[in-house]
Amino acid sequence: MAKHKRKNNFGFILIIILLISSIGVMTFFIFSNKKSLENEQKLNKKLINKLNIKTNDYNEIINSNNELNKKIDELNNTVHKTEVTKQEVFKLASELEQKILSGQTTYKIAYLTFDDGPYYLTDKYLEVLRNYNVKATFFTIGSGKSKCYDNPNASCMETYKKIVDDGHTIANHTYSHGIFYGLYSSTNSFMTQVKKQEELIKEHTGVTTNIVRFPGGSSTAGRLKSSIIQELRNNGYGWVDWSAQDGDGGDLKSTTQAWNYFVNSINQDIEVVLFHDYNNITLSILPQAIEYLQNNNYILLPLFYESVTINK
Ligand SMILES: [Zn+2]
Structure with a gap:
């Protein structure tokens, strides 16, 4: 009898142990589940x-x-x-x-034109024109502009855009200006330099030029002049020389010489005035030149393709 009772006790204890351990396992699962839920919520946050x-x-x-x-x-x-x-x-x-x-x-017109730039002095020219609220025309060349001639510290490339931003007409004076370096050796050679400068201006300003000035003037083209003019026309270009100047393309000695040259050259009702924006003497007489023209009934304007002064 006693042996049987002990056996029953053992069974009872076993059941209790099993019960407790399964509760433990369940609790463990519940808790660990809760923890992973919390972690997941943290990650979600x-x-x-x-x-x-x-x-x-x-x-x-x-x-x-x-x-x-x-x-x-x-x-x-x-x-x-x-x-x-x-x-x-x-x-x-x-x-x-x-x-x-x-x-x-009785009004007259003067078209101020500046050749061979941009130069490191061009900024100063632009300043004078801005002060007088005057718009002009710049016949630009492209050769040597990354070092701006004798001022290697200045680049002229940014000046192209300044000219356009100030409302002036930007025009084409060929890329090389190489009068003594084959520019006029053929019509093709001339047009190549025009196209090269057109691309440079377009790249820096977005403007496509349609006015050309022959380096040295149209007579420098000699026997090629008419075929170049024809080719310019085919490419949508007009061209212009000049009717007045202060002689700054040559060997100017003084402001007095430049002033006299300039005043004596003004005698038509519509003038195209040639200056060079690399010249210090012209820069120094520019304010008086503008005032002189305005006092003599001249309206100062930038050139445009349709102007009577532009040969087509
Ligand atoms: Zn020139």
């Missing part, structure tokens, strides 16, 4: 935080893009308005030219 931060960044970028797009639209409008107004100025200038030619007005 991190993810949501990251998502929120990136969404904010994204919203900010979208907003600033919208602002930028608005500004680009405004800028495009301004560029368009500038172009339209410029064309209106040229149209009125054409009318004034006709009135001058038919003797219907």
Whole structure:
């Protein structure tokens, strides 16, 4: 009997042990499950935080893009308005030219032109023109511009854009200006230099030039002149020499000499004045030259393709 009872006790204890251990295992599972849930929630929170931060960044970028797009639209409008107004100025200038030619007005026109730049002095020329609110024309060349001739510390390349930004006409004086280096050896050689300069100006300003001045003047082209003119015409170009100057392309000795040369050369109702924006003497007389022309009833204008002064 006693033996049987002990056996029962043993069975009972075994069941208790089994019960306790299964409760332990279940508790372990429940707790470890809870812990992994907590971990997962932490990770989710991190993810949501990251998502929120990136969404904010994204919203900010979208907003600033919208602002930028608005500004680009405004800028495009301004560029368009500038172009339209410029064309209106040229149209009125054409009318004034006709009135001058038919003797219907006492007003006159002077087209100031600056050759062979940009140069490191060009900035100073632009400043004078800005002070007088005068627009002019720059017949630019491309050779030697990365070092700006005798000022190796200055680059002239940025000046192309400054000329255009200030509202002046930018025109083509060939890339090389190589009168003694084969520029006039053939029509093709000349046109290659015109095209090369056209590309340089286009690259730096976005403007496609349509006015050329022959280096040395059109007579320097000699027997090739008419075939070059034909080729210029085929390429949409007009050309112009000059009718007045201060002699700064030659060997100027003093401001007095330049001034006298200049004043004596002014005698037509429509003048195309030749200056060089590499010249210090011209720079020093430029303010008086502008005032002299204005006091003598000249309206100062930039050249444009349709002008009567442009040969086509
Ligand atoms: Zn020249």
